[in-house]
Amino acid sequence: MSNTVIHDLVSEMLGRLPSGGGIVAVDGDAGEQLSDMGSQLAREISARGLTSSVRSFTGADFESSPAGTDVLLVVGEGALQPGVRTRWNWTLWVEASGVRDPASNDRSAVAFESYRSRDEPKGAASAIVDVSDPEAYRRDWNDACSI
Numbered sequence: 001m002s003n004t005v006i007h008d009l010v011s012e013m014l015g016r017l018p019s020g021g022g023i024v025a026v027d028g029d030a031g032e033q034l035s036d037m038g039s040q041l042a043r044e045i046s047a048r049g050l051t052s053s054v055r056s057f058t059g060a061d062f063e064s065s066p067a068g069t070d071v072l073l074v075v076g077e078g079a080l081q082p083g084v085r086t087r088w089n090w091t092l093w094v095e096a097s098g099v100r101d102p103a104s105n106d107r108s109a110v111a112f113e114s115y116r117s118r119d120e121p122k123g124a125a126s127a128i129v130d131v132s133d134p135e136a137y138r139r140d141w142n143d144a145c146s147i
Helices: 003-016 033-047 107-119
Strands: 022-028 052-056 071-075 090-095 127-130 138-140
Touching (some): 003 033, 003 090, 003 138, 022 033, 033 052
Parallel strands (some): 022 071, 022 090, 090 127
């Protein structure tokens, strides 16, 4: 795990959230590593004396954080679809090379690749992180700052 990258992501996130907290979406092509990223972000938020809650993205509305929670982390594939992406105060795209192979004809891989090319969720993210190497996460600066 790359603590420096997590620390920096949370610093950026907290600097962009409205006072009183907000809602953060975590999406990406990293499969099971998405929920791990949500947990790591929650631990870093807690280390700063704030409260957080991690929920799976189900397509349901998340209009506000639960009472007493500074940051609600909504984690799951599809969280950056055009119809819901405006609900979030800050977003993170998590990618890992080799997790999905659309050429495999696996239905979930093909559906995800369709979502990715049709909706361009990565381009809508506030930040992008590559978790291909679990010991050395890497921030991808090809995000909104460079457009």
